Amino acid sequence: MQLYEVLADQISHQWTSKNRPPTLAIDNVSCAFPAGKVTAIVGPSGCGKSTLLLILRGLIESTQGAIRFRYTNGSGAIVDGAPARMATVWQSFNLLPWRTVLDNVAFGLELASVSKEERYAKAHEAIKAVELGGFEGHFPSQLSGGMRQRVGLARGLVMSPDILLLDEPFGALDAQTRVYMQEQLAGLVETAGKTVILVTHSIEEAVFLSDHVIVMTARPGRVAATRDIPLPRPRAIEVQNDPRFSALFTEIYDVLRDEVVKSMMG
Numbered sequence: 608m609q610l611y612e613v614l615a616d617q618i619s620h621q622w623t624s625k626n627r628p629p630t631l632a633i634d635n636v637s638c639a640f641p642a643g644k645v646t647a648i649v650g651p652s653g654c655g656k657s658t659l660l661l662i663l664r665g666l667i668e669s670t671q672g673a674i675r676f677r678y679t680n681g682s683g684a685i686v687d688g689a690p691a692r693m694a695t696v697w698q699s700f701n702l703l704p705w706r707t708v709l710d711n712v713a714f715g716l717e718l719a720s721v722s723k724e725e726r727y728a729k730a731h732e733a734i735k736a737v738e739l740g741g742f743e744g745h746f747p748s749q750l751s752g753g754m755r756q757r758v759g760l761a762r763g764l765v766m767s768p769d770i771l772l773l774d775e776p777f778g779a780l781d782a783q784t785r786v787y788m789q790e791q792l793a794g795l796v797e798t799a800g801k802t803v804i805l806v807t808h809s810i811e812e813a814v815f816l817s818d819h820v821i822v823m824t825a826r827p828g829r830v831a832a833t834r835d836i837p838l839p840r841p842r843a844i845e846v847q848n849d850p851r852f853s854a855l856f857t858e859i860y861d862v863l864r865d866e867v868v869k870s871m872m873g
Contacts (some may be wrong), residue, residue: 609652609678609679609791609866610643610679610769610800610801610802611640611642611675611676611677611678611688611690611691611769611770611802612639612640612676612677612678612704612800612802613639613640613663613674613675613676613677613679613691613770613804614638614639614640614674614675614676614677614764615636615638615639615640615659615662615663615674615676616639616671616672616673616674617633617635617636617637617671617673617693617746618633618635618636618637618659618662618671618672618673618674618825619631619633619636619669619671619672620632620633620655620658620662620667620669620670620688620698620778622658622800623841625656628825629808630717630826630848631826631827632655632658632826632827632828633654633655633659633803633823633827634664634827634828634829635671635672635829636655636659636672636689636790636828636829636830637672637819637830638666638830640663640770640802640804640819640832641802641819642655642802643676643708643801644802644817644818644819645724645775645796645802645803645804645805645816645817645818645819646801646803646804646805646807646817646818646819646821647806647807647812647813647814647816647817647819647820647821648660648804648806648820648821648823649809649810649813649820649821649822649823649859649863650822650823650824650825650828650831650863650866651823651824651825651826651863651866651867651869651870651871652808652870653825653826653870654797654821654823654824654825654826654828654855654866654870655823655826655827655828656806656828657774657775657806658828659806659828660772660804660806661673662763663693663804664695664771664772664845669688673702675687676688676691678691680727682796686852688756690767691768691802692766692767692768692769692770693768693769693770693771694715694760694763694764694766694768694771694833695768695772695773695774696759696760696761696762696763696771696772696773696776697757697764697774697775697776697839698774698775698776698777698778698846699779701759701761702747702755702758703747704746704747704748705730705746706763707743707744707745707746707747708734708739708742708743708744708745708746708747708750708756708758708869709727709731709734709743709744711747711758712730712733712734712758712761712762712764712765713727713730713765714761714762715727715731715766715791716729716730716766717763720768726765728742729765729767730743730761730765731743732765733761733762734758734761736761736764736773736795737756737758737760737761737791737795737799738757738791739754739756739758742754743873744848752784752789753780753784753787754778756776756777757788757791759776760776760795761791764795764799764861768801769801769802769869770801770803770804770806771796771799771801771802771803771804772803772804772806773792773804773805773806773807774801775806775807776792776808778791778808778837779810779842780809786811786844789812790843790844790845793815793816793841793842794841795840796816797841800846805817806836809863810856810859810860811856813859814836814852814855814856814859815840815842815844815846815852816842817836818835818836819833819834819836820833820834820835820836820859821833822834822859822862822863822866823866823869824866824869825866825869825870826870831862831863832859834855834858834859836855837851838851838852838855840852844859866871
């Protein structure tokens with residue numbers, strides 16, 4: 608399995624509208640997303656976190672700059688490559704209400720013309736990985752919010768992506784369910800060995816889940832700081848009692864505090 612590193616090189620993006628002046632969302636952002644690691648992006652509301660994710664995913668083009676993908680070849684050299692296979696889990700569940708859990712998870716494989724037997728076999732594996740075995744025949748309306756988000760996560764994992772993108776995946780969940788999902792995701796990313804990019808408003812979530820945190824400024828979003836998270840893996844929620852966790856939280860919040868105030872002031 609090839610592990611991909613992603614490099615953002617001087618990325619800027621300006622949103623344009625017929626009725627409003629152009630809005631510079633992100634400005635000259637350069638950062639790295641290490642191969643096989645979890646990188647979290649945190650910043651004030653409206654700082655361009657999701658815009659950067661859309662550019663990384665290839666869903667919109669940057670106004671300036673470039674995204675590069677690198678991997679280690681058979682000779683051990685790090686080389687530039689074509690865009691990696693990516694999957695995205697969004698905050699909104701985006702499930703098809705008329706399809707069962709099994710068919711929702713298998714949907715991407717169906718679009719990729721994978722045979723029914725193979726896509727169902729892979730879907731069953733992904734559903735088992737997110738601890739939803741036994742719910743394959745249920746419809747989204749029959750599931751709790753946390754269960755629907757696990758279906759979304761399984762739908763991303765079933766595509767065997769090189770890079771998994773998570774855009775506020777637990778933002779719509781209640782506090783207790785969110786903690787459970789954080790623990791479950793921590794276990795999944797530790798065993799999957801994928802490059803993961805997580806956008807979140809939560810510093811606690813960023814420190815708990817990631818190996819590396821990128822802190823962005825208020826709009827236009829720039830990189831204010833980067834921090835490594837040297838907490839041992841595997842991680843359970845009890846790691847938040849570790850003094851190092853509190854120190855990392857405070858360090859990141861100290862960088863973010865002034866940017867949040869700027870964002871609130873418009």
